[in-house]
Amino acid sequence: MHIDLRDLSLCKHLKIVSSIFIVWINILCGYSGNELYFSKIGIEEGLSQLSVMTIFQDELGNMWFGTREGLNIYDGNTIKILQPKGKPENSLSGNLIKEISGDSQGSVFIHTQNGIDQYDLTSGTITHLITVQINAMNYGNNRLWYAKDNKIFVIDSKQTGFFCEIDHQAQITAILPVSGNRLLVGTIASGVFSIDQNKNVKRVLPGCSRVASIFEDSEKNAWISTWENGLYKITANNTIVNYRQNLKDPSKGLSSDFVRTVCEDDNGNIWIGTKQGLNKLDKASSLFYHYSPEINDDKSLSNESVWSLYKDNHGNLWIGTYFGGVNYFNPKSDSFTFHNLTSGSFANRPFPIISQIIPYEANTTFLCTEGDGLILYNTENKTYSEIPALKNDNIKTAWLDRDNNLLFLGLHLGGLCILDIKNKGLKRYSHIRADLDQSNIVRRILPWRDKYLIATYNGLYLFDKEKETFSVFSEDLHQHVTFFVDIIIDKQSNLWVASRGVFKYNIQTKEIRQFFHDPYDDRSLSNINATKLYIDSKDRLWIATSGGGVNLYNYDSMDFLRFTSQNTSLKNDYVSNIAESPLGYLYLTTTRGLSYINPENNEVINVVSNDGITLNSLFNGGIAIKPDGEIYVAGMNGMVSFYEQEILEDLKPVDLYFANLWVNNREVTPNDHTGLLKETLPFTHRLKFNHRQSILKFEFSSDNITALDKYHYQYRVKGMSNEWVTLREGLHEINLMNLDAGNFLLELKAVTLNSKATAGSTSIAFRVTPPFYRSALAYILYLLGGVSLIWLYVRYIKNKIRLESSLEYEKKEKEHIEEVNQSKIRFFTNISHEFRTPLTLISSQVDMLLQQKKLQPSIIKRIESISRNTALLTSLINELLDFRKIDNEKLAIKAGEYNIVPFLYEIYTSFEEYADAQKIDFSFHTTDDAILLWYDQSQMQKVFFNLISNAFKYTPKGGRITLSITQDNKRVRISVKDSGIGIASENRDKIFDQFYQIVTGEDSVNILPGTGLGLALTKGILDAHHAEITLESEVNKGSNFEVMLLKGSAHFAENEKNVLENRDDISIQEIKNYLPGTSHDRELLHPDKKTGKQESKNRILIVEDNEELLHVLHHVFDPLYHVITATDGEEGLAKTIENQPDIVLSDLMMPHMSGSEMCLKIKTNFAVCHIPVVLLTAQTAVESNIESLKLGADDYITKPFDVSVLLARCNNLVNGRKLLQERFAKSTDVGTYSIASNDMDRNFLEKANKVIEDNIANPDFGINEFSKEMNLGRTSLFNKIKGITGQTPNEFILTIKMKRATFLLINNPELNISDITYRLGFNSPKYFSKCFKDQFGLTPSDYKSLHIQD
DSSP: OEEEOTHHHHHHHHHHHHHHHHHHHHHHHOOOOSOOOOEEEOGGGTOSOSOEEEEEEOTTSOEEEEETTEEEEEOSSOEEEEOOOSSSTTSOSOSOEEEEEEOSSSEEEEEETTEEEEEETTTTEEEEEEOSOOSEEEEETTEEEEEETTEEEEESSSOEEEEEEOOTTOOEEEEEEETTTEEEEEESSSOEEEEOTTOOEEEEEOSOOOEEEEEEOTTSOEEEEESSSOEEEEOTTOOEEEEOBOSSOGGGSBSOSOEEEEEEOTTSOEEEEETTEEEEEOTTTOOEEEEOOOTTOTTSOSOSOEEEEEEOTTSOEEEEESSSOEEEEOTTOOOEEEEOOTTSGGGGSOOOOEEEEEEEETTEEEEEEBSSOEEEEETTTTEEEEOGGGTTOBEEEEEEETTTTEEEEEETTTEEEEEETTTTEEEEEOOSSTTOGGGGOEEEEEEETTEEEEEETTEEEEEETTTTEEEESOHHHHHHOOOOSEEEEOTTSEEEEEEBEEEEEETTTOOEEEEOOOTTOTTSOSOSBEEEEEEOTTOOEEEEEBSSOEEEEETTTTEEEEEOTTTSOOSOSBEEEEEEOTTSOEEEEETTEEEEEOTTTOOEEEOOOTTOOOOSOOTTOOEEEOTTSEEEEEETTEEEEEEHHHHHSOOOOOOEEEEEEEETTEEEOTTSTTOOOSSOGGGOOEEEEOTTOOEEEEEEEESOGGGGGGSEEEEEEETTOOOOEEOOTTOOEEEEESOOSEEEEEEEEEEOTTTOOEEEEEEEEEEEOOOGGGSHHHHHHHHHHHHHHHHHHHHHHHHHHHHHHHHHHHHHHHHHHHHHHHHHHHHHHHHHHHHHHHHHHHHHHHHHHHTOSSOOHHHHHHHHHHHHHHHHHHHHHHHHHHHHHHHTTOOOOOBEEEEHHHHHHHHHHHTHHHHHHHTOEEEEEESOSOOEEEEOHHHHHHHHHHHHHHHHHTSOTTOEEEEEEEEOSSEEEEEEEEOSSOOOHHHHTTTTSTTOOOOOOTTSOOOOOOOSOHHHHHHHHHHHTTOEEEEEEETTTEEEEEEEEESSSTTSOGGGBOOOSOTTOOOOOOGGGTSTTOOOOOOOSSOOGGGSOGGGOEEEEEEOSOHHHHHHHHHHHTTTEEEEEESSHHHHHHHHHHHOOSEEEEESSOSSSOHHHHHHHHHTOTTTTTSOEEEEESOOOHHHHHHHHHTTOSEEEESSOOHHHHHHHHHHHHHHHHHHHHHHHHOSSOOHHHHOSSHHHHHHHHHHHHHHHHTTTOTTOOHHHHHHHHTOOHHHHHHHHHHHHSSOHHHHHHHHHHHHHHHHHHHOTTSOHHHHHHHTTOSOHHHHHHHHHHHHSSOHHHHHHHHHHO
């Protein structure tokens, strides 16, 4: 669509008219060239009040602002407010601050409505110098001058008091020491006076109105500000010039005749503060420039009424206004120019969002806006005009074709628009693709060959300007990406696409590569939302992202180098635009401002305006760089231009100082409770902290407080580290925490942004003292204490050696006794095991002799004596071994809850017969029939057998022994009391010692000597039960042993408890092992020889390395068994496999192969694992017996053994197995599982049973088929089946079939005998019936009838 823009001519005429209007406004209001941009300090920044009456800078660089509500001290970071307090000490005398002066030696003088106060910078204290109202005050010529009425006073080191007076009618309002040791004094209506050092008074300016202030410039000209007569200049040769308001030519006059203050800048220009704005008298042109507040311009003066002016030591001008707070700027620094478009149609509208800036001619720039169309801007006079036909268009991108003077515009939902700049023609292509609205959102226009690439939100199109047609650029690319944000083409013919990710499309090869963000790969794209593509002068590809900073693509490795706020000083990661300057710096626009990348080191530097001009968010804002280095940047609230070289120049050096100290989050002031500061921190050179003051904060500033943020700051703490630490931007404090004790030096330096040169530095030394326990005094005390301890230790050692020497003999004697006792125990223990085998031989021979029926009574009596003493010897051996366990703390207790009364009564009855024989009165007494206690029966039996047997041993005939039981709530007391010979008092404490025996006389009771271990064993068992035993005895009157047992089970550990089902179970051994004289029960070892035949004997294999014991065992078993012998484990194993005995009897300890090893091999050998094994052992410990059973032994017998017991237990094993086999053959209730004694046999029988069941209907299934299915030879199968079941394989098959027949007869009554016959593999029902009757004693029919009736 073609539009004739004839109205563009009208715009040109309007531009001329607007220029004439601006000139006319300048004539009325004064010349306003040299625009200034003011930074401001107001209530929000901490100012106490907006009326700033006076301004001053101290030697540190702090700015002092005097207001109607107190004094404000500004250090560039914070504002400290001083106001009158309730108490006059260290407080201002008034809140209205009229004037501030200083002596540059640490004193600041403050003129209030109530007098003069002196502030000491070093101590931070306030002193009241003058306590009466005065008219004026100033400091100069090393003196403080003040005036009251028409009198002048002075304060200095030489004199204090009255100086002189002027005209008696005069009222002094201003005073200023000037060159030539003179004073200039201004009055209300009497003019201006000059007073020399000789106090000569001369009127130099008569008849002017009230003098507001006096100022002397660098050329010694005096400037007199008056309320009504404007400004006077009195030159050095006393020429007077009066400047007034000039309404006809404002550039030649003041904006108001009400002048309050004057100041000179570093360029020699005079700045005048009036009631109607700020004026500048240009030194070169002698023209006035006027500055006043402007509507909607936050960079203009905040208030037109100027009260005070001050130039600081870095050339900054500070302006105090009546109701606008403080304004400041630097007249020499005009690097940044602000363009706010307020002089035209945007005066009453928000500033437009400028999406792209296109410099056109020298002073003409196109501004593409989002929603406000296209603006033609004059950068010189800051005027602009709009293109009416594009007034409300949202322009996203533009391309300037300088050769053809065409401006291509990409619109949001408006497609493509082409502006002919010369001919003023406009063509619109509103619908790039009619069926897709997203294709009408154009984000990038790029010329390609003789056509144009149009990137949209729905595809990339090729525009043919001649044909005015659009076509899809690449169908291949369109299949991968349709959402285009930006495009660019590199020298390798790669088309790069910014989208949701980045795509590389090679125009020649059609190859497409995609790049996305991978959170686990820091070399991938930093963010998926790419916003801008840029190729710099070095052909490097840069990719801006929304949220991921900037990425530099590496063509070689095909990955990215990230520049983000995390790894650089970039303020924000939302980057919308990239542009390269002529110097090669890459500028980035972000949400938080403007940054640039140094091409030499890839360092990111943030741009800070020297004039304090900051734009709001630059995101989506345009940026343009002219060839001469002028940069234009647009933000949300305006546009700024500057020359690159000016911002790259380093700033002037500054004086740094530490301003404030905070300890543990509380500010420290001089002479406060901490005692850290005697003077303020800037004047303090060394500090001392204690260990509790662990959180330190040092705030710092400089003498150029307006440039604090224009440096990088680094610090280091010598004594802790020599590394410099860079503070983040905007942070003007150093935080230190938890420092170790020691001496430190805190160093701070300011570094310029570009050259990294040091622009200023400062330092402060401090010491951290250790806690008292780490102080020098503490170490001295530690040393003294250590010496004292060493002395005490030496003294102790001497005493100890002396004591040890005196006790050495006694100690050696005790050690000797203990060694002898241990030797006895070891000897008895070792020999006891050796005694068991010969004792077994003796006991066996005695038992065999006692079975003889034709022995004479006298011989039997002697043999019984031998048997009795053999039993006694066995008891002593067992007692010795038990004591050895106690001595080694290995006595195992298995306590259960039993009724102690029947237990003790059973022991009592065991001694009744013996008591009758000895004619001793033996009685039993108890208070209750049932008393439950936790104890180990086997061990407790030994205790009371020992106590009672000792009572019988030492009680003569006719004596008395009593066993009594009593109880209370916690304990049970058991007393064994006798009327025997008693125990002497000197022996009572030794009665429970090892090997101790009471020596008796010849007339004492006839007793057998003991080992001296019985009572020691008793004491050990009771200790294991946590019980006590006491003794009361008197010689020839008897003894009383009392045992006290605790009730309950809490005193036993869990592994010492044995919970039983029947508390009344009592197990008492025979008494014969404890007392002599008991009779031997004679039993026949062997049945009548006529009861059995030789050929029906079972076979037994006896394995014993002791030939004599082997001979005895052969003799014992020969009447009942066919005996096979072997002398060691190897021979025994071989004969077991060869002879397949019915039982194996073996000693445990043998050479070559032990009995336990042989037992294990038997039980793991398939051919013989069914044979029972009995082990003979000399070890009595329960653990040893359990270990034998774990090896697979079917039983164990302890040496020495009772021959009858040995025969009985072996017979039980053999006969029990045969009975079980017979029950298996004859009963239907016994299965194959029950006759196997181990898992190997059970598995074998289960397999055999399954084979038979699988072939049960096969009449030809016999021993051959059976052995084949079992994978065994006929002989092996025969031996195995016979050994386990007692049946041949054929008998075993028949038994399984008969058991199956009983099942079918009961559970399948519908089957007749013939059916069952053939199902079980029988060919004849008659033969089946015969076999069934032989097996169960009934015919099948009778069996079926009997069980079905049941």
